[in-house]
Amino acid sequence: MSGFRHVVMFMWAEGTTTGQQEEVAARLGELPGVIPEIRGYSLGADAGVNSSSYDFAVVADFADREGYLAYRDHPAHRAVIDHFITPIVASRAAIQYET
Amino acid sequence: MSGFRHVVMFMWAEGTTTGQQEEVAARLGELPGVIPEIRGYSLGADAGVNSSSYDFAVVADFADREGYLAYRDHPAHRAVIDHFITPIVASRAAIQYET
Incomplete structure (x- = not known):
């Protein structure tokens, strides 16, 4: 099924707390219930495999x-x-591309 | 189904040709046929919606x-x-996260 994908990653500022990061994930996680145009929504914090990674996607x-x-x-x-x-x-x- | 996701974006250097960009997409597109661990593989060039975007993901x-x-x-x-x-x-x- 063709579609349109948005991908974004963030690095958090030094001193950002775990609570602040979890708040972002929790608040974003509510959006699929509020914005009907969202067909798929996946988010996550970096798994720590590679040292140069961003923090959240x-x-x-x-x-x-x-x-x-x-x-x-x-x-x-x-x-x-x-x-x-x-x-x-x-x-x-960030980037957006046709799928 | 739980899993593990890798996301990467690139900005191409000034002077990169369309042919070079298409070559990257074509070569990467062959990898799912070669690396059996790949469960899903999506790639694309920026759609040009936002000016600050990366070029390829x-x-x-x-x-x-x-x-x-x-x-x-x-x-x-x-x-x-x-x-x-x-x-x-x-x-x-780039980032990797558990899905």
Whole structure:
């Protein structure tokens, strides 16, 4: 089934607590119940295999580009970004591609 | 089904040709036929929605950490990295997480 995928990774700033990281995962994990355009949603913290890794990733699937844009700009998503992610981000890497 | 996911993104160096980028995708696309530990393999070039995006991503799924390590260190994978990816990489972001 073809679709549109959004992938993002974050490195957290020094001093970020485990609680803050878990809060991000918990808040993002609520979004599939709120944003119907989300077709698939996978997130996780780095498993620690390679030393140069980012700290946290989200892989989100949508039917099409419009579905992704609905997610990107959804108020519930923006609220998680503004209140829980932005305050602790040191670095961010993202891409969107057709699947 | 639980598993282990590897996600990587690249920014290509200035001057990288479309042909070089397509070669990377084609060579990586052969790996699922060569490395039996690969359970799922998705790759794609940036769709151009957001200006700050990386250029190319791979999302690879394995049964477990050992499956990922078999892929990471497989000679066929290392050959693609050495001959086609490394020469054109400007920036790389990666993470592995349990799914």
